[in-house]
Amino acid sequence: MHVLTILDHPNPNSFSAAVAQRFMAGAKTAGHTTECADLHAEGFDPVWRQSDITPDPDHPAQAALHREQNRITRADALCFVFPLYWWGMPAMTKGWMDRVFQWDWAYNQLSDPNASLLKPRPTVLLVPAGSRSDELETKGYRSALETIWFKGTFGYFGCTPRKLELLCGAKGSDDRRQTLLATSFRTGKNIGKFIQD
Numbered sequence: 001m002h003v004l005t006i007l008d009h010p011n012p013n014s015f016s017a018a019v020a021q022r023f024m025a026g027a028k029t030a031g032h033t034t035e036c037a038d039l040h041a042e043g044f045d046p047v048w049r050q051s052d053i054t055p056d057p058d059h060p061a062q063a064a065l066h067r068e069q070n071r072i073t074r075a076d077a078l079c080f081v082f083p084l085y086w087w088g089m090p091a092m093t094k095g096w097m098d099r100v101f102q103w104d105w106a107y108n109q110l111s112d113p114n115a116s117l118l119k120p121r122p123t124v125l126l127v128p129a130g131s132r133s134d135e136l137e138t139k140g141y142r143s144a145l146e147t148i149w150f151k152g153t154f155g156y157f158g159c160t161p162r163k164l165e166l167l168c169g170a171k172g173s174d175d176r177r178q179t180l181l182a183t184s185f186r187t188g189k190n191i192g193k194f195i196q197d
């Protein structure tokens, strides 16, 4: 399989960047090819503008979107890596999704979140989070994220099956971080096998 990782972090030495690297190393171990859309390094513009409302294929802004769409088209599986910011995705990932998954390219209706124009692609979200896992569970944050992202958003884009891996305690001890990086590696290694929980 060809696996596309979408990384959202401005610091190449961040924990999130290390998560993306470990994920891709795991995927390569299993014989997959990998590609990384490093959104900050590549200077992706995440702001939805007038040119996104009635896209003109000749508008220069569309070239960047087509590049991203071509990446998705050639991918058999997707992995999003972004840190949890205010119980959601950071603006870069949000804007990438707003702009790249265009109406009539990725989806063309709003009644069925599992009907996409794109082929089904196994998709994992590796999301470093500062909180502890018990806090995420007991306060309902995990289920809120799963409702918004998995009962809604991602299905419209053919991200099926989909898996959310919250990497809790990402600001914790070295031991904790090593455990989370091992999870990232294992997730990459198993990307061809996973089924939805």
Ligand SMILES: Cc1cc2nc3c(=O)[nH]c(=O)nc-3n(C[C@H](O)[C@H](O)[C@H](O)COP(=O)(O)O)c2cc1C
Binding pocket: 009, 014, 015, 016, 017, 083, 084, 085, 086, 087, 088, 127, 128, 129, 130, 131, 132, 170, 171
């Ligand atoms: C602006 C901002 C918002 C954050 N919001 C949350 C949050 O809502 N929940 C949480 O668990 N951690 C939150 N954090 C902590 C980050 O998730 C954590 O710093 C990050 O995952 C560490 O990864 P990094 O070293 O790659 O940045 C936030 C951090 C920042 C900077």
